[in-house]
Amino acid sequence: MTTTTAIPTASPGLTPARVLHAEWHKLRTLRSTWWTLGLSIALVVGVGLMMGSTYDGDDANIDTVVFTLFGTQLSQICVAVLGILITASEYSTGLVRATMTAVPRRLPVLWAKAAVFTASAFTVTFATNVVTFLLAQIWLSDTDKALTLTDSGVLGALAGNAAGITLLSLIALGLGALCRSVPAAIGAFVGTVMILPEVLQMIDNDTVRSAVAYFPSKSAESLGSIIPVADHNSAATGLVSLIVWAALVLAAAGLLLKRRDV
Template identity: 55%
Template sequence: MTAATPTALAPTAYRVTPARVMRSEWHKFWSLRSSWITLFSAYAVILAVGITMGTTYDGDDSEIDTVTLILLGTQLAQIALAVLGILVTAGEYSTGMIRASLTAVPQRLPVLWSKAAVFAGIVFSLSLATVLATFLTAQVFLEGTDKAASLSDPGIARALLGSAAAITLLGMTALGLGALLRSVPGAIGAYIGGVLIVPEIVGMLPYDVVDTAMKYFPSKAVEALGASQQLPGAASPGAALLVLALWAAASVGGAGLLLKRRDV
C-alpha cells in the first residue's frame, strides 16, 4: 500500500459540491450588514403595524378581513424584502464579487440556485414566525371585538402561512430580476413598475378580460393568499399560490438561462 500524496488528496479536499456552494452563500448572506438591517426593518414593521391595528381598532374597518387588517405591515415589508432579494444577486454584480463566485463555481447555475434556496429558507422561516407572533399579539388587544380570532378558526392558519409564502415568493421574483438585469437600481425599478404600478394601470381598462387577468398579477394573488376568507372576484388561495410560484419560477429560471449564455 502506498501513502496518499497531497496531490492526490487535493481534488477531493477542494471539490465543488452543492452543499459547499450552499454554505458559501449562507455565509455571504449573513456577513452583509444590509441583510441584517433589511430583515430587522421589514419584520419590525410587520409587528409594529399589527400591534397598532390591534390597539387602535374601533370597529370602523369591520369589512376588512381579520388577517389582512392585522398584517397590513406586510405591504411595506414586501418591498423591503424584494430589495433584499435584488441585493443578493445584483449586488454582487455591482461590487464585482460575482467574478470570484463564478470562478470558484464554473458551472454557474449552482451559485444562483444556492442564492435562491438560502434566501427562500431564511425569508420564509422568519416571515412565518413574524406573522404568527404579530397575529397572536394583536389578538390580545382585539379580544371581544368582531376581529377576535384564533389559529383554530377556519382559514386563519392558512392565511398566515399564505402570507409568509407570498412574501417569500415575491422576494424570489425580485431576486430573479436582480440576476436578469444585473443592476440594483434597474431591478428595483422593474420590480416596482411591474409588480406595483403596471397592475394598477392595467386594472383601469374597461374590459372583462382585464378583470380576469388581474386575478393573476402578483399583487392581487398576494391579497387572495393572505386573506382568511375568499375575496370577491379574487383567485382561490390555491390558484394564487400557484400563480406566485410561477412568477418566481419564471424570474429565477430566466435568470438561470441567461447566466449560462452570457459572459460575466
C-alpha cells in the same frame, strides 16, 4: 501549431451542499440582510400593534388576518429589495467574478441563492406574522375580530401571506440576476410587479381584468386571507400562479447567466 484554452471546471470537492453553505454564509454576514429584515419585522409588528390597539369596530368587514398584517404591504418591499441585493449587488462589488470562478457552472450559484433566500425569507416572515397576530389579539380578544391560532383558516392565512411575500421577493431576486443592477432591478420590480397591475386594472375590459388576477401581486393578495378575496382567484390558484411566475423569471435569469459574460 494550435493552442487550446482550458475551460474551467468545478473543483472535485465542490458539492451542492458546499455551494448552499457558501451562499448562506454570504446572506447572514451581510449587513443589508439584517437591516432589511429588521425593518421588515419592525413594520409588520409596529403596524399590527397600532391596528390592534386603535380598533374601534369601524373596520368590521375586513378579514382579521388582513387587518392585523396590514404592515406587510410595506414590509414586502424590504424583503424584495433584499432579494435583489443578493444577486445584483455582487455585480456592483465585483464579487460575482470570484463566485463564478469558484463555481464555473454558474447555475448552482443561482439555485443556491434562491433556495437560501426562500427558506430564510419564509421563516422570518411567517414567524413575524404569528407574533404580530398574537400581539394584536391582546387588544382584539374582546372584539368581533377575536381569533386564535387554532381557529379554522388562521394559520393557513398567516402562512399564505408569508408565502406570497416570499415568492414575490423570489421574483425580485430573479430580476436582480437579470438586470445585474440594483437600481434597475428595483425599478423593474416596482414598475412591473407592483404598479403595472394597478394601472391595467383601471381599464374597463373584462378580459384585461381577468388576466390581471393572475399577475404576481394580485396572486399574492389572494393568499393571506381567511375568507376568499373578491375579484381575486382562489388561494390555490394564486399560489400556483406565483410559483409559475417565480420559476419563469429564475429560468430566464439562469439562461442569461449561462450565456452572458460575467
